[in-house]
Ligand SMILES: Nc1nc2c(ncn2[C@@H]2O[C@H](COP(=O)(O)OP(=O)(O)OP(=O)(O)O)[C@@H](O)[C@H]2O)c(=O)[nH]1
């Protein structure tokens with residue numbers, strides 16, 4: 001009797017192989033109950049024998065392949081149970097938290113939805129800070145004009161501006177209330193002129209602050225903890241029969257000042273003042289984090305609910321290291337857990353990064369390339385692009401990370417394009433190695449920077465590694481979703497390769 005080999009189900013091959021996985025013939029034992037089924041026919045001709053052995057060999061090979069696949073699948077399952085760990089690195093304001101938000105929006109929509117209402121306070125705080133920063137500058141200008149100390153031509157400021165400042169004064173109280181409500185971790189950063197220009201040789205610290213003071217929460221309380229507190233507050237209010245909360249009070253005051261906020265932002269003299277204070281150098285308040293004055297009519301309303309874009313653009317500085325856990329809600333990786341670590345990027349926080357290097361699958365490194373003419377907020381002597389180069393070098397050279405996948409985002413491409421298109425700032429002035437041959441446009445600059453980061457990776461990595469780079473503007477959620485799709489696949493493939501599967 002002949003055995004059926006090829007048409008048997010997969011598992012049969014597997015168990016068959018384990019019963020008798022080497023050369024078939026010598027393993028046969030006349031006492032084996034299967035002997036009569038497995039033994040070749042007594043009258044087998046040499047051709048039949050050849051055909052039989054051929055077919056047995058094919059079956060054995062197929063069986064071994066199936067066993068191999070089963071082993072690999074098991075390893076992948078084991079590997080899948082292990083979370084994928086990703087660390088987001090880069091200087092402050094490079095876009096790490098914004099990238100994380102994109103990730104959450106794309107892959108954990110339920111968790112995203114849960115935090116939506118809590119972001120309202122952050123957007124309102126960003127808005128108040130910007131408005132109050134403009135009011136501060138306006139106050140300064142008015143003082144200079146009344147004391148006739150101003151050397152620059154006078155702005156056309158009138159009593160209407162004074163009235164506007166008075167009408168908007170309650171926003172200072174709202175700002176303080178929002179900061180206080182977002183928890184004990186809320187603190188003020190040291191003065192940090194966002195986008196202040198850096199000198200090409202000696203430092204040129206900006207004396208005029210264009211930015212609203214920053215707002216951040218510490219990691220030990222964290223914005224998640226701050227949000228929990230806000231949510232608890234909503235629940236308590238509902239249980240207490242709807243007594244007005246601080247949150248509602250802030251919303252009411254902001255909505256009540258919508259007209260004046262619009263007037264302030266659209267005022268010609270205010271625009272001219274901002275122009276003189278920074279725009280002439282290519283710096284725009286709109287380009288700083290958390291700018292919402294353009295959307296005032298939509299945001300300063302009693303029933304304001306932040307849109308996805310609002311949440312992505314809301315600026316909340318990270319302190320220390322925050323862990324974010326994602327479990328894929330759908331798709332082939334459903335149930336796969338990812339742990340993403342978002343770190344504070346200022347210099348004083350970088351020492352906290354190292355303990356997370358061990359056991360990390362991938363690093364997403366963000367280098368904001370529009371900042372080539374700006375100084376670090378925490379040290380006005382340091383050029384921001386130069387700082388990114390140094391950080392990238394340190395990450396590439398780190399021995400603990402020698403086998404970790406590095407993915408580079410050359411971020412803020414939208415701002416780079418806008419800045420260079422203005423035509424009054426030369427990239428080569430800040431990066432002399434750029435030379436005089438190349439054009440001063442975004443395409444040439446990004447090409448140059450890509451090559452520069454690639455060369456550094458090659459030069460400083462302890463062992464050869466791939467170079468994965470993306471040109472990004474992570475406030476663009478649609479484009480970023482596509483980039484993150486590619487990044488996620490790459491990281492996952494690398495993660496599974498660790499299980500010797502691929
Ligand atoms: N225009 C533009 N703005 C961006 C881009 N990426 C980030 N931003 C804005 O820049 C600000 C800073 O981004 P964050 O993601 O908070 O920066 P971070 O790296 O987490 O900064 P730290 O927490 O201080 O380390 C935010 O308000 C973002 O909206 C970008 O590609 N283009």
Ligand SMILES: [Mg+2]
Nearest residue numbers: 096097317318
């Ligand atoms: Mg952050």
